[in-house]
Amino acid sequence: MGTIITPYLTLAAILFCIGLYGALTKKNGVIVLLSIELMLNAVNLNLVAFSKLGDHPVLTGQIFSLFNITVAAAEAAVGIAILIALYRNKGTTDVTEMDSMKR
Amino acid sequence: MFSGIGDILSSGTSWAFFIFALLAIGGAIFMISFTKVIHMVVSLALTFISLAGLYVILEAEFVAFVQVLIYAGAISILMIFGIMMTKHRQGEEQEPRRPWHEGLAIVGALGLFGILFYAIQKTTFTASGTLDAGKDNTLEIGKLLYNEHVIPFEIMSVLLTVAFIGAIVVAKREED
Numbered sequence: 001m002g003t004i005i006t007p008y009l010t011l012a013a014i015l016f017c018i019g020l021y022g023a024l025t026k027k028n029g030v031i032v033l034l035s036i037e038l039m040l041n042a043v044n045l046n047l048v049a050f051s052k053l054g055d056h057p058v059l060t061g062q063i064f065s066l067f068n069i070t071v072a073a074a075e076a077a078v079g080i081a082i083l084i085a086l087y088r089n090k091g092t093t094d095v096t097e098m099d100s101m102k103r
Numbered sequence: 104m105f106s107g108i109g110d111i112l113s114s115g116t117s118w119a120f121f122i123f124a125l126l127a128i129g130g131a132i133f134m135i136s137f138t139k140v141i142h143m144v145v146s147l148a149l150t151f152i153s154l155a156g157l158y159v160i161l162e163a164e165f166v167a168f169v170q171v172l173i174y175a176g177a178i179s180i181l182m183i184f185g186i187m188m189t190k191h192r193q194g195e196e197q198e199p200r201r202p203w204h205e206g207l208a209i210v211g212a213l214g215l216f217g218i219l220f221y222a223i224q225k226t227t228f229t230a231s232g233t234l235d236a237g238k239d240n241t242l243e244i245g246k247l248l249y250n251e252h253v254i255p256f257e258i259m260s261v262l263l264t265v266a267f268i269g270a271i272v273v274a275k276r277e278e279d
Contacts, residue, residue, distance in 0.1 A: 004228065005228050006223055006224070006228070007120060007124070008120075008157070008161075009219075009223045010220065010223055011124045011127065011128070011157075013216055013219040013220060013223065014128055014131075014216065015127060015128070015131055015150070016215075016219075017212040017213070017215055017216040017219075018128075018131040018132065018134075018135060018212070019131070020208075020211070020212045020215065021135065021208050021209060021212040022134065022135050024204075024208040024211070024212075025204065025205050025208045028140055029189075030140065030144075030182055030185045030186050030189070031134075031140060031143055033182065033185075034134070034143065034144065034147050034182055035134075037147075037174070037178060038131060038134070038147065038150065041150070041151065041154055041174070044154075044166075044170075045154060045157060045158075048157075048158055048161050048163045048166055049161060051161070051163065051234070052161045052162055052163070052234050053161075053228070054228070055228065055229060057234035058234070059234070059243055059244060059247055060247070062163050062165070062166050062240075062244060063244065063247055063248060063252055065163075065166050066165075066166060066169060066244070066248075067255060067259060069166075069169055069170065069173050069174070070259050070262070070263060071259075071262070072173075072178070073173055073177065073178060073263070074262060074263055074266035074267070075266075076178050076181055076182070077181065077266060077267055077270040078266050078269060078270050078273070080181055080182070080184070080185040080270070080274075081269070081270035081271070081273040081274035082273055083185055083189065084185065084188055084189065084274045085273050085274055087188070087189040087190070088276075088277075091190070092190070093189045093190070
């Protein structure tokens with residue numbers, strides 16, 4: 001067993017935390033969506049790594065990552081559509097100004 | 104990670120892992136630190152492609168090609184379309200920053216990374232068996248997808264159709 005799973009998990013943790021920071025601090029709505037995609041990618045890396053190097057290696061991890069990619073694609077399409085509709089109504093994509101439900 | 108560092112630096116697979124991991128982290132860091140939105144999307148596409156390389160190392164070829172098609176192709180182009188169709192210039196001049204907000208976000212992200220890193224280092228993984236993926240990874244995934252996971256697969260197709268039709272309805276112009 002030359003390869004171990006720990007570097008993959010660490011890399012996924014680093015990418016997840018970068019995505020979390022981006023999703024919490026960026027103002028442009030498109031960049032917030034991209035940060036969420038980065039977090040989903042970190043989860044996918046964990047799934048594929050456990051599928052090969054986990055305690056019980058099976059292909060189901062790869063199947064789950066494919067489902068995850070599909071849901072992420074649907075989320076990206078709907079998110080961009082909502083952003084464009086909001087831009088038509090308010091004239092901005094700044095997520096800090098989308099607070100009309102607070103008023 | 105630190106315990107097996109000598110073992111890691113010995114083989115070509117590990118060098119490939121290090122190069123792809125550096126590219127992935129570098130793309131993500133550049134995504135955070137760039138100021139123009141287009142540059143952010145392109146650097147994150149670099150991260151997506153290097154993650155596909157990592158999947159090839161992990162012997163998940165089909166997932167790697169799907170990653171290149173969906174993420175590096177479709178989602179990056181979709182995000183660029185989203186940027187082009189909205190106004191994005193106002194973010195480029197320096198706005199009044201929110202130091203408390205960003206500081207708290209840094210503390211939160213680093214704290215989560217600390218917890219995750221501690222947990223990963225604390226756990227011992229015993230790679231007992233090897234993956235019997237057969238000769239053809241795509242064939243095995245297709246067999247699994249149409250036998251055991253056929254109901255989630257069909258539900259996923261319905262979800263994709265509904266989501267895309269909903270996206271068209273949401274983004275459609277109202278006046279015509």
